[in-house]
Amino acid sequence: MVSAKHLVIGQSGGATAVINASLAEAIRAARERKEVDQIFGARYGIQGVLGKQVTDLRVLGDDDLQALARTPSAALGSCRYRLSEGEAEGALANLLALGAGYFLYIGGNDSADTGHQIALAAEAIGSDLRVVCVPKTIDNDLPETDHCPGYGSAARFLALAVQDSALCTESIPTHYPVKVIEVMGRDAGWLAAASALGQTREQDPPHLIYFPERPLDPDEFLADVERVHRSVGYVVVVVAETVRDLDGSPLGEGGHQGMDAFGHRLLAGAAPYLVSLVRDQLGLRARYDKPGDLQRMSSACVSEVDRMEAEMVGRDAVIAAVAHGQTDKMVTLVREQAGSGYASTTGLTDLDRIANQHRPLPAEFVSESGKGITAQFRDYALPLLGEPLPAPIRLDGPVVTW
């Protein structure tokens, strides 16, 4: 009989609204396995392994785990840390010195690279340490998985945010006719696309989406805004924070950066830059919303489908590593095609197929104009948002005059 070994789990990269749901469910699953002795959480991801700082997770009671699953952000602390030469061996040595038999790492493509390097180091010395990664990213840009835990909730936040905030612009179009909403998503347009999921009619906002996969031409942008303003009466623009201009510089950086009267560099960023353009070139009042980290983490907008899947990948990572002895793998989400409703299950893929890879928004999800979404994208994404979005009512019946 194999003696029980410790399990170490860490969280890495940008936090999400459901990354703790994966952690909580992995702890629950690990507690059920007799092959697992202690359960340790690495503080601040791999930094807690390299710096020998972990915390005991067996002390958490059922109520704690339930609260943990509903707490946004990475409760163990996270990091953005790339292993340098020799550090994978150092991390492995520390894990083995602790008595760890299992290392689970919840994160995205950078974290998969960390996991992969440690798995290779273990293989090189004939260690039986099992390394399994758990997917997590609001950006939804990991290959090999149908989608990523964290995306559904961020997508729900943005679909609601654009729907709600656009109603404000629609209600008072003479005051601020143009609204720009800046969204995240790194170099992939998955979140920008999600901002349109509240649309039910052709003229519904957002009217123009600028995806990070395509450069933004300021002249074309201004012509777009003017055209929508003429036809709809107000304009809601969504811009990815990483959109680049025709020269390849991020909007609001490079040539667009300014200095104030005291010589401080001013931050511009994509949305303030586009607002300035609209105001100066078209003479239209414009404002912007930049939800920033709120879109990662809104506890009020969690998709129950997303939370459930985050739990599922956490549990199945434990089962893969502990029960099946898998290593150098990431758990994936697999969409089940049978039946009419949405359902998903999990699979496994090699970490070297994830590490440092990224998946842009496919062309078939972008409308012909390049600034909207397709029905295919709606079919793909809407189930991930959980409960149906609330439908606003409009009082645009016939006008009575006298």
Add this chain to the structure above:
Amino acid sequence: MVSAKHLVIGQSGGATAVINASLAEAIRAARERKEVDQIFGARYGIQGVLGKQVTDLRVLGDDDLQALARTPSAALGSCRYRLSEGEAEGALANLLALGAGYFLYIGGNDSADTGHQIALAAEAIGSDLRVVCVPKTIDNDLPETDHCPGYGSAARFLALAVQDSALCTESIPTHYPVKVIEVMGRDAGWLAAASALGQTREQDPPHLIYFPERPLDPDEFLADVERVHRSVGYVVVVVAETVRDLDGSPLGEGGHQGMDAFGHRLLAGAAPYLVSLVRDQLGLRARYDKPGDLQRMSSACVSEVDRMEAEMVGRDAVIAAVAHGQTDKMVTLVREQAGSGYASTTGLTDLDRIANQHRPLPAEFVSESGKGITAQFRDYALPLLGEPLPAPIRLDGPVVTW
């Protein structure tokens, strides 16, 4: 027997998450009164009266009214319009020509001015038109009322937003140790204060709140940020978008405005300006969230207490105007002092006590440092947010090393 007359209702000023709840309930109440004949909604506030554009609200069914009460923003359209010389008389003439006996106007202090002028014009010609205003503003800056419908939901959004977004900063403090969150509230600090309502421990974010009632000294700001960074390890700053510097200029305007390389004026604004300061003067990485109009209108963060009170003031405005023949009044919210739980009822006040007035955050609600809130403010504000805020769990147990 008095013959039934028409009721005209409009929405004005910045929209809120519950302004349609007031509208829906006013329609329900008006349908129950035999003194009311037709029920008309003015499109875009007083502009729909001046321009003779109203819509029939009797056509709405019970399901429509239920959906309306849950739709954020002003479904009739809103305006920011100040009556000029003679326009009150013009609006009155249009209302009387339509056959209106009752005019209800949902809005803030500017809207109260509009209502007051029309009421005075009616009195001057001996018309029995009844004018009653319904309070609405996320800014909570109306005098005479304990609080304003719309505030509780915006306050709930901001308390949750700061709690959630700060957890992100706390989880990865070495990456972006400083976060600035820019909030609304015009010249009053009610919303800025609400951002701290998620605090449960002394060191909880937001660590520094810059209220619009006090100028911001950049040197003091930098010293504050440095001190909190040293003691807590990360810093969450809340800044009102209207905060002024020592010269009285809005932060990010005046001397702080920049030009980009192409000669476009750059928008700075309070949060981008403070982020630039932190980065350039302290060498700390900083980022900002600017929820913008999302804080007005988040359908996911509506306070049920706020929605219920928005309905109550809508209903009681109809009763005041129609059943009691009141005019030149605004409905107020009155906090009931008896018993242990929170309860409210309504009152009436004269419109000239509201028109163009505003109520700053009282000194006893601001902590001694000038950058936090007091227990008194918590007692005042927390009941308005509805359900208790979710409590995040922290995994900050003892560190195990080996």
